[in-house]
Every structure is written in C-alpha cells, then in structure tokens.
Amino acid sequence: VGIVDADIPIVESSKQVPWKSKRCIAFDCDGSIWTNGNFQQATEPIDKWTRNQDIGLEIDLNVVPRTLRFFINGRQLSRYVSNIPARVRFFSTTILDGDWFQVKSLFIQEHPQGHLRPGDIELKQEESTIDYPVVI
Structure with a gap:
C-alpha cells in the first residue's frame, strides 16, 4: 500500500508495481518503507503485517512539511515520511492470485490521528522526486 505522485499513471494491471518509481512511497508487509528509490527496513518486528489486518495511511496536509504516517490495527508506527507532495494517489498492489484488499x-478529518512523538523516525522524501514545487 502507498501513495504515488499524482502525475504517475496507475494502470489496471496486477503486474504493475508502482513502488518501482522514486516518486512513490510504499509500506510493504515485511514492515519496510520504500522511499526515494530505496527500502528502509523495519525497525521493530511488530511493524510487519499480514492478511486480515487494518493498515492505515494518513497524510497531514496542514503541517509543514506535509507528513505521511502508517498504522497497523490502529497502532502508529514510529517511522513516518515527510515532504509529501500536495497531490497524491493512494494505491494497493496484490501480488498473489486470489489476494484482495478493501478500502x-x-x-x-480536521485533526489527524497521528502525532509526532519522542523517538519517532523521520524519512524525508527528496524534493528531486517531485515534479512540481513543494510548499515549505
């Protein structure tokens, strides 16, 4: 699951993997976060997820820089991504035949669920991966 820059086309194919782009941020089931063309490995074993769990992504457009936070069954991860573009698309990719997801x-919402906490780890999205100005 993740977000892509709004200008990246998303096609109707299970073979397309949006996170192969540097202009994408993805949260994989092994707990890794893909940003700036690289995987940032999970820092805690509980950051891994599997089927039948609720996975949440929250973008806060009211803070500078904009942030993307991740949740598993309502628990906020310690890693988050900053410098999010103002225009994004959400995506989910199924890999195995028979896999599915439900939005x-x-x-x-007026007030975000996620908040900056002591010990949180910032992963900053590089501005060079965005093709339009970031408001700072």
Missing part, C-alpha cells in the same frame, strides 16, 4: 474509509 474501509477514505475521508478528510
């Missing part, structure tokens, strides 16, 4: 909610 349970997609909404705008």
Whole structure:
C-alpha cells in the first residue's frame, strides 16, 4: 500500500508495481518503507503485517512539511515520511492470485490521528522526486 505522485499513471494491471518509481512511497508487509528509490527496513518486528489486518495511511496536509504516517490495527508506527507532495494517489498492489484488499474509509478529518512523538523516525522524501514545487 502507498501513495504515488499524482502525475504517475496507475494502470489496471496486477503486474504493475508502482513502488518501482522514486516518486512513490510504499509500506510493504515485511514492515519496510520504500522511499526515494530505496527500502528502509523495519525497525521493530511488530511493524510487519499480514492478511486480515487494518493498515492505515494518513497524510497531514496542514503541517509543514506535509507528513505521511502508517498504522497497523490502529497502532502508529514510529517511522513516518515527510515532504509529501500536495497531490497524491493512494494505491494497493496484490501480488498473489486470489489476494484482495478493501478500502474501509477514505475521508478528510480536521485533526489527524497521528502525532509526532519522542523517538519517532523521520524519512524525508527528496524534493528531486517531485515534479512540481513543494510548499515549505
């Protein structure tokens, strides 16, 4: 699951893997986060996820720089990505035949669930991966 720059086309193919682009941020089931063309390995074993778990992504567009936070069953991960573009698309990729996902909610909220906590680890998205100005 993840986000891509809004200008990256998403096609109707299970063979397309959006996270092969540097303009993508993805959260893989092994707990790794793909950003800037590289995987950042999980820092805690509980950051891994599997089927039948709720995976959440939250973008806070009201902070500078904008942030993307990840959740597993409502638990916020310690790693987050900053410098998020203002225009994104959400995606999910199924790898195995028979895999599926369900979007349970997609909404705008006044107050984010995620908050910066002591010990959180920032992964900064490089501005060179975005093809339009980042508001700072």
